[in-house]
Amino acid sequence: MASTEQGPLRTIELAEHETSHPLDLPEAVLETIDSKLNRSKHRLTYEYTADGQVRLRTSSYVGLVSLPEGTQVRIRPKAAGGNFLRLLLYAQGASSATIDSTVEALSGDLFLDAIGALFLERLEELIQRGLGKDYRTQESRESHLRGRLDVQRQLSRGDVVTTQFDVEYQELTHDTVPNQAVLYATHLLTQLVDEQSLQGSLRQREQQLRRDVTLRPVPLSELDAVHLDRRTQYYEDILRLAELVIQSTFVDNFRSGTRETYGMLVNMNRIFEATVERAACDALEGTAWTMDAQSRLDRLVTGGNPSINMYPDFVISDPNGNLELVGDAKWKTGRPSQSDIYQLTSYQLADDVPGLLLYPSQDGSVETEYRVDDRLPLHLRELPTGADVSNFSSFANRLSDVLKQELEAVGMNIS
Template identity: 35%
Template structure:
């Protein structure tokens, strides 16, 4: 399953050496993806804070440049979310006009149970964006708690008045007393207090402080208390989460683990005050979200047709041999049950026509697998699909999933997306 790549921060304190003040074009500054502001006055603190993002994060969601007279221009990338500057000015980056509701898109990407979601959070500011993430997290955590916390054997070192497990000879010899009446031992405990649950608890504790909806905050706090009955509070980093491998025994954590990584992948500082304001932010990379939507949509379409298997981020043969060979991993690879290739899919979170690089990338997949391919973009389901030929043999098409379908409910939204994928798969199955 495609991993979600988040970017999050809590801003560091910045000394007050103001050279002017921020005079935003609006507050909040509302932008779409790949958008830019008009030039505006900005304080030194705010400028330094925005410039520091590039140094402190793997994928910078915002970029700042300056005009000749010192005014700032903020440009956005493929991330959506919110950021509060030290001055208190808020920057809100919303999706392109390619999704009906961000919450629905995130909900579909993570496959959160529909009947567990009672909130209708609109993306209109920092609190509502945090609430959107919190709603999904709370629903998935509720599902995990209902199925039971994952338990595993964890190596434990302790000192006891009786032998349990294996005596740790080295530690025993280092005991201070000449004649000890207790024993340093190493043993394995079958416990829920493991890294997986510690990561979930750490993310829950963060979200409790960020969400603004009182009902949601209350539910998350209740879940936190349930977790703390069995799980200890530990500092868990995104790198620790990367080490967690799921199996058939704990695969019900899959969506929750993705959300946990999203929440934990942020930078914390001892003092989160920037001047008189708390500076906080959370951004989500919509490229990754869309890849996950496409994979899930084609998986649902394959299940409806039967006799098809969908593999996300599949490793496929390379058309280049030697030192110039690169890893080839299409977003979706569809085969029949006997392994016969049917379709290769590449998801592109962008509007407009296909670029040359999009076509070259998909063509390499087509030639490597000797199968037709399709470029999938976000948009309406009535967008006309375009078709070309590779080597006069394989079909290369481009089209859209109905991520901004004009519907009134989430169920209809999911059905529209899956109908788009089903149509592409049906056409490929006829070949």
């Protein structure tokens, strides 16, 4: 852990799941951590020492946090090497062209700027192609009948004679949830990025979007409910990035334009789960085998109330739909826990299939093999998240190639 002083800015650098040296932190910083950063999830915690100083304790959330009074905390993942941004964007479904054509620096201080540059390129493409439209129900009071008369609203006014009508009608508009999510993410990024020309370009596009789209905090639940069709499929890349920005970003006041308190923190547990899911899909591409993420297993524990549901991170089925493997992803460094193994073993016994427990890069230190009930293979393996590669394509191909080899090693013939 290192702390540096750079003029008024104090930077505290930590790895995930690390405790800092004792620090002198103002109460305003601690209050912000409590009220803003940990409002919904415990991303960064602290404890007092005997002499009144403070130790910060990180979790599985990594990224950048800028707090009041010139305090900045940078939290780096332990097992990504120089591939943090590659890993992040691979998990989001980005393509090699998306990354390598836009982002030259894939790690270090340009984390937020890299995300911003990537998003801006996708946004420019979206605007050039044209914002999508959809019909939305509108309510208004008009001097002539339009659409459908809202009888209940009309009668509730109590006017005996009126020349205005309460109507409800469908209007084709740009003010849709996908466009609102894109605008919201654009607004957040203008407050996150440091590079001035990038910030200016994002702000210019934000102002352009606000002519036709409402700026509001878009809940992830609304974004998850968006269904793209052939007409709107070109929104897929930018909505993936918008989801990343929205779920990972916090700012003190999203409309203010000030940056006293802001940051982007991503949960490496979820990122690694999504990475494994995509690597499995890539490994099975061109075959009749299928991968299902977070699939429920019902057969091991039955009866009782409440019911017991089990959800491995992924399951793989053969061309006939028979489940052939269960797998879990654990973003952990160090010795695997017995609870990890017991959990996957229960999944295996539920369906009488092999199991694969995946961890990030650790120089092979956690790789081993077990047998469950002396018949079902259980392999612990590492994916090359910290591999020294030259570009995103090499990184992505190595992940899927290694996973394909492991699937075949437990007896699956997916060629």
